[in-house]
Amino acid sequence: MKKLFIVLLVLVSLLAFSAQPTLVVSSRLWTPPTEKEFIINEIIKPFEEMYGCKVVFQTMDDETMLKQVKVQKETGKITTDVIIAYATKMPEWVKNDLVVDLTPYVSKWTDRHFSKGFDSMTVFDGKRYFLPIGADVYLTLINKKALQYKPADVDINDLTWEQLAEWANLVAQGEGEGKFAVTGVPIKSLIYQVGAIALSYGAHWPDLDNPGAVAAWYLVYKMKDAFSPAVKTYDDTRPPMKREETWMTVAHCARVGEVYKSNPTQFIIAPAPKGPAGRGSVAGTSGLAIVKGTKNFDLALKFLEYMTRPDIMVKSHKGTGGFIPPVDEAIKFLGNDEQDQVIKNAIKVMNEGVLSYIAPIWKDWGQVKLVYDEIFKKMILEEGKLDIDMLELYQLQIDAQRK
Amino acid sequence: MKGNKLLKQTLFYLVVAGIILVILTPIYFLVVISLMSDQEAYDWPTQMVPSFFNHFKLEIDGNKYLISVYSPSKKEYVSIIRTDNFDELQKFVRNKTNSNIKKEIFDIQVQKLNELYNKNKEEIEALRSQVNTLESKLNRVTVSTVKLKSQLEKAEKAGMENLISLIKDNIEKYEKEKATYEAQLKELNKQLEEIGSVKFSVSKNIFYNYVRFFQVTSNAWPALLRSIQVALLTVLISLTIGGMAGYAFARYYFKGKNLLKLSVLFVRMFPGISIAMPMVIILINMGFYDKPLGLSLVYSVGQIGMTIWITASIFMGISTELEEAAMIFGTTRLGAFFKVTLPLALPGLAASAMYAFIGSWSETAQAIVLTQFNPTFPVVVYQTLVGAKGLINLTAAGGVSLALPAVVFTLIIRRYILQMWGGVRV
Numbered sequence: 001m002k003k004l005f006i007v008l009l010v011l012v013s014l015l016a017f018s019a020q021p022t023l024v025v026s027s028r029l030w031t032p033p034t035e036k037e038f039i040i041n042e043i044i045k046p047f048e049e050m051y052g053c054k055v056v057f058q059t060m061d062d063e064t065m066l067k068q069v070k071v072q073k074e075t076g077k078i079t080t081d082v083i084i085a086y087a088t089k090m091p092e093w094v095k096n097d098l099v100v101d102l103t104p105y106v107s108k109w110t111d112r113h114f115s116k117g118f119d120s121m122t123v124f125d126g127k128r129y130f131l132p133i134g135a136d137v138y139l140t141l142i143n144k145k146a147l148q149y150k151p152a153d154v155d156i157n158d159l160t161w162e163q164l165a166e167w168a169n170l171v172a173q174g175e176g177e178g179k180f181a182v183t184g185v186p187i188k189s190l191i192y193q194v195g196a197i198a199l200s201y202g203a204h205w206p207d208l209d210n211p212g213a214v215a216a217w218y219l220v221y222k223m224k225d226a227f228s229p230a231v232k233t234y235d236d237t238r239p240p241m242k243r244e245e246t247w248m249t250v251a252h253c254a255r256v257g258e259v260y261k262s263n264p265t266q267f268i269i270a271p272a273p274k275g276p277a278g279r280g281s282v283a284g285t286s287g288l289a290i291v292k293g294t295k296n297f298d299l300a301l302k303f304l305e306y307m308t309r310p311d312i313m314v315k316s317h318k319g320t321g322g323f324i325p326p327v328d329e330a331i332k333f334l335g336n337d338e339q340d341q342v343i344k345n346a347i348k349v350m351n352e353g354v355l356s357y358i359a360p361i362w363k364d365w366g367q368v369k370l371v372y373d374e375i376f377k378k379m380i381l382e383e384g385k386l387d388i389d390m391l392e393l394y395q396l397q398i399d400a401q402r403k
Numbered sequence: 404m405k406g407n408k409l410l411k412q413t414l415f416y417l418v419v420a421g422i423i424l425v426i427l428t429p430i431y432f433l434v435v436i437s438l439m440s441d442q443e444a445y446d447w448p449t450q451m452v453p454s455f456f457n458h459f460k461l462e463i464d465g466n467k468y469l470i471s472v473y474s475p476s477k478k479e480y481v482s483i484i485r486t487d488n489f490d491e492l493q494k495f496v497r498n499k500t501n502s503n504i505k506k507e508i509f510d511i512q513v514q515k516l517n518e519l520y521n522k523n524k525e526e527i528e529a530l531r532s533q534v535n536t537l538e539s540k541l542n543r544v545t546v547s548t549v550k551l552k553s554q555l556e557k558a559e560k561a562g563m564e565n566l567i568s569l570i571k572d573n574i575e576k577y578e579k580e581k582a583t584y585e586a587q588l589k590e591l592n593k594q595l596e597e598i599g600s601v602k603f604s605v606s607k608n609i610f611y612n613y614v615r616f617f618q619v620t621s622n623a624w625p626a627l628l629r630s631i632q633v634a635l636l637t638v639l640i641s642l643t644i645g646g647m648a649g650y651a652f653a654r655y656y657f658k659g660k661n662l663l664k665l666s667v668l669f670v671r672m673f674p675g676i677s678i679a680m681p682m683v684i685i686l687i688n689m690g691f692y693d694k695p696l697g698l699s700l701v702y703s704v705g706q707i708g709m710t711i712w713i714t715a716s717i718f719m720g721i722s723t724e725l726e727e728a729a730m731i732f733g734t735t736r737l738g739a740f741f742k743v744t745l746p747l748a749l750p751g752l753a754a755s756a757m758y759a760f761i762g763s764w765s766e767t768a769q770a771i772v773l774t775q776f777n778p779t780f781p782v783v784v785y786q787t788l789v790g791a792k793g794l795i796n797l798t799a800a801g802g803v804s805l806a807l808p809a810v811v812f813t814l815i816i817r818r819y820i821l822q823m824w825g826g827v828r829v
Binding site for chain 1: 797
C-alpha cells in the first residue's frame with residue numbers, strides 16, 4: 001500500500017512538472033471560424049512546437065474581453081495572458097491598469113518597425129502598451145457585372161468619388177434599382193463609409209460643420225438613387241455583395257477581402273476612391289498586449305515577438321481577411337497572388353491616404369454614429385433633400401458627445 | 404347557416420395553416436441552408452431545395468484553368484476560380500461548392516480539354532478576341548443609352564419637347580444596337596463553350612457544412628458534451644429541489660404559503676444577464692466559475708420556480724385518498740409517495756424536465772459571461788455566428804446542430820407530456 005502511494009505520488013509529481021505551460025490569448029481579431037482555424041493551425045501550432053507550450057486561442061468581442069479581465073483583476077485570479085484589442089478600446093485597457101508597458105522590451109527588437117501612423121493609438125504618454133497587429137482601411141469592391149456601365153474614362157485603380165458616384169448612378173439607371181451597398185442599419189459602419197468620402201474632400205471627420213463634410217454629404221445626396229432599395233436592412237455589406245444583390249461598395253478591407261476571396265473571378269478590388277484632398281479613409285488597428293499580473297509573462301512576450309515578426313504577420317494576414325500588417329518590413333514578403341492584392345491595395349490606402357482615426361474623445365461613439373445614420377436615413381433616403389442648415393444642427397448633437 | 408359554418412371552418416383551417424407556416428418556414432429555411440454550399444446559399448434567388456450534384460465547366464484561360472459551376476438560379480455557369488494549381492483549385496472548389504474534385508477526375512477532364520483546346524486553338528483565340536471587342540462595344544452603347552435615359556427624364560421634367568423626340572430616337576437606335584450586340588455575344592459565348600470547354604458533374608457532400616462546422620470550431624465537440632452535462636445537471640437540481648418544494652406546496656398548509664409560492668416566480672422575472680457579473684465573482688470564490696456545475700446552479704435558480712409551479716399543480720391533482728388507501732394496505736408514507744404519487748406525477752415532472760433542459764440548453768447570454776475556456780455549445784454557435792457574417796450556411800449548420808439534442812430530448816419525453824395534457828389518469 002505504501003509502495004503504491006509512493007508510485008502514485010511520483011507519477012502525480014512527474015505529471016505536474018512535465019505539464020506544458022499554457023498561454024491564454026483572447027482576441028477580437030480573426031473571429032470568423034475559418035480565420036480562427038487558420039490562425040490556430042498555421043500560425044499558433046508552429047509557435048507551440050517552437051517553445052514547447054500550449055496556446056489557448058479564443059475569440060470574443062472587445063467588451064466581453066475587457067469585462068473578463070476586469071473581473072480577473074478584481075478577484076486576483078488572472079487567467080488571460082495576452083489580449084488583442086481594438087484601437088478604440090485601448091485607452092480603457094490602459095486607464096484601468098490592465099496591460100503591461102512593453103516599451104523596454106520592444107525597443108530591443110531591431111528587425112521590425114511598427115508603422116508610425118498607429119503610434120497615436122498604441123502609445124500612451126510615451127509608453128507602448130500595444131503592438132499593432134491588424135490594421136484596417138477602406139477599399140473599393142466592384143462586381144464585374146457593373147463593368148458594363150463603367151464610363152470609358154474611368155480607371156478603377158485610380159477612381160475618384162465623382163466617377164464612382166456617376167458610375168453607381170448609371171448602374172441604378174440601367175438596372176432600374178440601386179446597386180451600391182452601405183450599412184443602413186444604425187450604429188454600424190456608415191459613419192466610416194461617409195467618412196472615407198469626407199476625408200477625401202478635406203473634412204475634419206466626423207464633424208459636419210466644415211466644407212469637406214458638406215461636399216461629402218452632397219456627393220452622397222447625388223448618389224441617392226444609387227443605393228440598393230434594401231439598404232436600410234444591411235448591417236454588413238458582405239451578404240448583399242456575395243448574393244449579388246448589390247454590385248459596388250467601399251467598405252472595411254477585411255470584409256471586402258472576404259467577399260473578394262469568395263470568388264476572385266467575379267470581383268475587382270481597388271483602393272478607396274480619391275477626392276480633391278486625396279484618398280480618404282478611416283483607419284484603425286488591433287493591438288497585442290500582455291495582461292498585467294500574468295504568471296506567464298516570459299512566454300507571453302515570446303508570443304508577442306513571434307506574432308509581430310514581419311513574415312508571420314504577412315502569413316497570418318494572407319491566410320485570413322484583408323487586414324494590413326502594420327510593420328514596415330512586411331511589404332517585402334508580399335507576392336502577387338489574390339490575397340496579396342487585397343493587402344497591397346490596403347497598404348496603398350494606408351501609405352498614400354488621408355487617414356483619420358476614432359479619437360478617444362467621445363463619451364459614446366455609438367451616439368455619434370447614430371447622427372450619421374439619421375442624416376442618411378432622413379435627408380438621403382426619405383426626403384431626398386440635402387439641408388445644410390440641418391447639418392449644422394446635427395453638429396450640435398455630435399459636440400454633445402465630446403468628453 | 405351552412406355558409407356560416409363553411410366560413411368558420413375555412414377561417415379555422417387558415418389559422419392552422421398560418422401557424423404551421425410561421426413555425427415550419429424558418430425551420431425549413433434553416434435546415435435547407437445548412438445543407439447548401441456557399442455557392443448555393445448566396446445564389447440569388449436561393450433555391451427551395453439543396454442540390455445533390457454540382458455541374459462544372461472547365462476552360463483554359465491564359466495559362467490557367469478557369470472553373471465555373473452551374474447556377475440553377477441564373478441558369479448559366481458562374482466562374483469561381485482561375486488557377487494553375489490543382490491543390491488550390493480542389494480546396495477552393497470544396498469550400499465553395501461542397502464537392503470534392505478528385506485528381507483522377509480532374510486529370511481526365513484536363514486531358515479532354517487540352518485535346519479540344521489544341522484542336523480549336525486558333526478559333527478559340529479568335530472568338531475570345533471578338534468577345535472582347537463586342538463587350539467593349541456593348542459597354543459603350545449601354546453607358547450611352549443609360550445617360551440618354553437620364554437626360555430624357557430631365558427633358559421631360561423641363562417640358563423640352565424638341566429635345567424629347569431627339570433623345571427618344573437616339574435611345575431607340577442605341578437599344579437596337581445593344582440588342583444586336585447582346586445576341587451576337589450570346590452566340591459567340593455559346594460557340595466558345597462548345598469548342599473551348601469541358602463539362603462534368605461531381606456529387607456534393609450534403610453534410611459538408613456540419614463536418615466543416617465541427618472542423619473549424621475546434622471546441623465544438625467538447626462544448627456539445629458540456630452543454631448536455633449542464634442541461635442534465637440543471638434538470639437534476641431543479642427537479643430535486645423544485646419537485647420537493649412542489650410537493651410541500653401541494654400537500655401542506657402553512658402561513659404565507661401563497662405569498663411564498665408567488666415569490667418563487669419573481670426570480671424568473673429578473674433578466675439573467677443582469678445578475679451574470681455578480682455571479683461570476685460568486686462562482687470564482689466558490690471555485691465553480693467556468694465549470695458545468697456552476698453554470699447549472701445559476702440556471703437552476705430560474706428553473707426551480709417553474710418546476711415548483713408545475714409539480715405543485717400536478718401533486719394537487721393527485722388525490723390524497725390514494726396515498727391514504729396505499730397506507731391502509733400496509734405501505735409507509737414514503738412507500739405511498741414512491742409507489743402511487745410519483746408515477747402519477749411523472750408527466751408533470753417530465754414537462755418540468757423538458758422546460759429545464761430546453762431553458763438551459765439554449766441559454767447563451769449568461770453562458771458567455773460565466774464561462775471562459777469551457778464554453779457551452781450555444782456560446783460556440785454564437786461565436787461562429789458573430790464571426791461568420793459571410794458564411795450563412797455554416798451558421799445554419801451550427802444552429803441545426805444546436806437544436807437537434809433538444810428536439811431528441813423532447814421526443815424522448817413527449818409521451819409523458821402528452822399524458823399531462825390529457826390530465827392525470829388513475
